[in-house]
Amino acid sequence: GQSLEQPSEVTAVEGAIVQINCTYQTSGFYGLSWYQQHDGGAPTFLSYNGLDGLEETGRFSSFLSRSDSYGYLLLQELQMKDSASYFCAVRGNQGGKLIFGQGTELSVKP
């Protein structure tokens, strides 16, 4: 089967750093992506890791360890507008099909 595990919810305060972990078990693996979604709106691309290591894009960083089938999204200097759902998604084949996790709801408190 195909499964991605991530925490269902995380709470943090403004200005803090939060890490959202994702472990995966899929039949194919062509990279791990992270998406942000506000209130049922369109998933918005945040980051992609095709190889092991850290990718940094502004306040967001993402890490991948293929040997551990594990990745994480790191959000720094949290802002209220970061309150949203965050999904990890495995690219399951060369055709680019995404297999999504259940999502982590991040609540940022003042």
Add this chain to the structure above:
Amino acid sequence: EPEVTQTPSHQVTQMGQEVILRCVPISNHLYFYWYRQILGQKVEFLVSFYNNEISEKSEIFDDQFSVERPDGSNFTLKIRSTKLEDSAMYFCASVGNNEQFFGPGTRLTVL
């Protein structure tokens, strides 16, 4: 900045009716996808489309579903006979530079 567009934003239909959801992918993209998201659940892959044919479909994408690229810009998802459980957000996406760009979605409500 180019974006994926979808119409309508909200579609209400009676059970058993046919619906067509429309998408305009980003113009130079070659791979197109449909996903759905039932309220409160994860995003689920339905179908991928490349070179004017389906390249992969999920078990959700049964005979009631079909996709078409009728011209050089539109990409449509048709549900022939809607069921209550088809109520969901339907997202279209296209790929460029290792990034999958999603449209704003169509909220389908089946009564």
